[in-house]
Each structure stands twice: as C-alpha cells, then as structure tokens.
Amino acid sequence: MTASLTALRAFDAAARNGSFRAAAADLTVTPTAVSHHIRGLEDQLGVKLFRREGRDVALTEDGRRLAHATNQAFGLLDNAVRSLRRSARKAVRVSAGPILTARWLMPRISDFWETHREIELEVVPARHPGAPDRENVDVIISWDRIADMASDAVKLIELSPVAIASQDFIAKQGPIERPEDLLSLPKLHQRNHWGWLDWFEAMGVATPDMLHGPIFEDANALLRGAAESLGVIIGWLPLIDQDLAENRVVRIFDERITPTHGYFVDVQHTGRARSEVREVEEWLIAQS
Template structure:
C-alpha cells in the first residue's frame, strides 16, 4: 500500500478557511487562533508547494489560480470529512442552512415547516431570509431558494414554480368600490383604484396590456414596495390592488384575506428556483430537504425527472396543501 504524502493538515485547514473567507483575520477567528498563526501556516504551505496560493496587496488577499484549484478540492474533502464524522457519531441529521428569498420564506415555506419536521425530526432547518445571491464558497449555506431567471454560475438550478401574476385585493375593497358606484367588473375599472407596486411597474403594464387596457398612464401611481410580501400585506389591509402569484398569495386567498379579481394571468420571465453547489448535493440532509420541497412544489422526484448537477427541472404549479 502506497504511503500518502500530505502536507500539514493544520496548514490545509488554515489555507481553506482563509481562502473561503478571503481574509486571514476571519479565518483566525473561525479556527480560534491568531492572525499570525494563520499567516504562518499558509506561508509554510506555499513554501512546501513551491508556489504562491494568494496574491497579497495590503490587507487584502486574493487567490491565485493554484489557490483556487486547491480550495475547490479542499472544500469538498473537508465537507466529506465533516459528513463522515457526523455519521460515525450517529448524527445523521443536523441543521440544513437555507438561504431563501424573504417573501417566499414568509408566505410559503414557513407555512409548511411542520411537515418537514414531522418527516425528518432529526434534521433542523436554519433559514436565512435574503434577496442577495449566495456565495456558497464563502457563506455557511447548504442550499438556496431564489427568484429570478436562473442560470447562476457554479450552482445547479432547479425551477420550482412558474411566476404567473393576477390582480388581488381585500374583500372590503371590493365592497367599498361597489358602494361607491365604481364596481370592479372589468380591467378598465382599476383606474379608480390604488394600484400597489412591487419594485417595478413592469408587471402591472404587462397584465393591463394583456387585458386590453392601453395607454394606462394612471397605472404608474400608487405605493411601491421592495418585497412582494409587503405589497400583498398592504392589499390584504384594503390599501389597494396588488399583483399576486400562487406561491405567495395562496394562503391569503384560501383564508379569505384576499380575493382574485380576474381569471387572466400573465407569465413572468422570472421564477422560483432551488439552487445549490455540487458539494451540497452529496449531503444526506440536503438530499432530504431537496426531495421534500420538490414534493411540496408538485414536482417529480429528481431521480425520475432525470435531474443531474447541470440540468434544470421543468416548472410546475404549486400544490394548495399547507
């Protein structure tokens, strides 16, 4: 049996932490050592390799090509060691860290977490609500749920839901419009109502165009919210008419806080996606979460759908179960 010729594992750990954080001080804090100790270990590793792993410019450190290659290998190796160690200790579950678009988290995911807990009592979910794109190499995140067009680099992207939109409002607003002699019967009647916007008026313009309403300059008026959940909350409070989609508006519609005004819905070129790096796909706890959320989204199991690390799932309508 050949003898493995490995450099110091402490030096490898120091390098991997520094490369992942892009900073020696944060690596030192993670490893509970000094900045000088991390720097010394990395220098020793570079001397043994006979090449530079970082470009050093002042306080900043940037990986060289060799450093990037080594980081990829080490990150996968340390992930496998951590997973194997947890399994050896009988810790087959442990937390799954999910970075999730805030509106989706509040209005769809948290309503179903009880199901996941009952199915996987040994796995805890750690949710990080964020609209930012996750850097899986530097952030402690296993898997993410994003709203966008897909195609993010260095991750697998599986489409969960199409995002088709339609007007919704509170039942009280419908009653008030009727009482005021301005009932909402056709799309043109929306000119008498406050339209609630989420980030951009583009969705309202697309829906009104599809409804045959032209030159609706009045459609740009109304409050603007950064997140869709806030726009829907304002609509449920009777403050105007918002555009909703099935994943976000479903609970309010089923419980009567919102009503759908028209059958017409328009497609959006953005959708909800499950995203994860290849290393996460190997973790049993991530596989469990991925399988569960695909089932909740009404999708076929990944194995039957033929999902691999570089392919995307076909869109599906969400199921109404809570």
C-alpha cells in the first residue's frame, strides 16, 4: 500500500522544522493532524521516524533516510509548479548577490519596468553551482575573478579593488603609510581570500602563505563591519561609490588597479527558449 502524499507532506514539514507545531503552521493544519499523519505513516512502514524530545522531535536513522527522499521529491514538484506558473505569467527569475541587487540592479528597475511591463522579474539570492534550487533560476549573475572565467563569459560589470576602512579605525591603528602595513591589521574577507591576495599582488606586496580573518559571503556585511571599525576590507568600485561619498568608509590609498573581479551573466539552458528570458538577458547586458 502506497503512503499518502498528505502524510508524506506532513512528515517532510516536520522533518524540516524539527517540530510538529511548526510543521502544522507551515501546512495550515493543527499539530494534532500532523501527529496523526506521522503516526499512521510509522504504523504503515513499521518503523519509528521521530524521537520525541519534549516539544521538539528528532529524526531517527530511518527518518533521516525518508526525509532525504521527501526533500528531493517535494523539491522537484515545487520547482516544477513554480516554473509552470512563471511561464504562464511571463515571469523571469534572476539570481543575484545582495550588493549587486541593492547597489546596481535596484536603481535600474524603473527602466526595466517602463520598457518590459509584460515581464515579471523575480530576483532571488545568489546560488552556488550545485545548489538544489539552481535549476529553478532562469538567469544567474555570478561574481568571480576575471582570470577564472571562461573566455566566452558574458561580462556585466568589471570591479576594481580598493582598500577601505572607517576613519575611526584608521585613527586608532595609527598611521598607515604603505600597503604592506595592512598585513598586520585585522582584515575581513568576502567568500575567500582572493580579493585581498589580488590586491596585495597588484600593490607589489609579498603575502604569507595564508591570510587570516573572518570570511563572509555578503559584501553588505563586510561594509557594515568596516563602517563599525571592525577591520579593513576590499571594496569594489563602482559598487561602493555611495559609501565613499557619504563617508561611511574611506579609501586608505589612492590606488588604481586594473579590474580583477566582475559580474557575469549566465542564462540557464532551460530558459533559452523563452523570449522573455532572452529579453531580460539583453536588457542586463545593455546596462553594462
């Protein structure tokens, strides 16, 4: 006898939330209904799926195996439904990082709206290769080193690195006169150490085998950390023009470095046949 989809959906929600009450809120049913579905599923399968831990629940080994399968299965179904809905209403889903979305894309949205009123643009957080939801995105705007990108990559923006910090941080650290002075100062990193490594190389400074300091994915978090005097960061021109103009951070040197990183446009193969996806790609490239 095949387990009911309703029971499996209740189990999946409970597995994701670690709580029958939270699962009930997700499904807009009562916690009693969730518990009833899961108890019936356990009876049908002849295994325990959860261990009760007070108000919370924890998956058993059998529960983890089933949760892995339901997460994949319902994820595929949800992605397919969203894709069909977007196709029906000419929606295009764009994956982009938060700083690009806020500092570059948002100021241009009114132009897109005026010229493409029939297309509904959905901007979602950036995804990395292999992420489960990557197939549910039509256009990916990725941030990476220019040297690492394929020769046929469609470049949207080139970014030049500059060392920035708050005025208070610079005052407390004493005079910073040479690029090598930054080696001993607290540094914050975005995604990996390449931003700082490329900057030091461009400035002719030999670096140790490993740089230290916390790594953040979101450049907005780094900018806040710099503004609050927590360390020196690499800022990317032209995305930080407003931060510099408002003196939230300042440039430590007047360096002029050839762009090392950039944003690149990649249209997923599933979206290339749709005219609205091609229109969004063309619009993005026209803004560069």
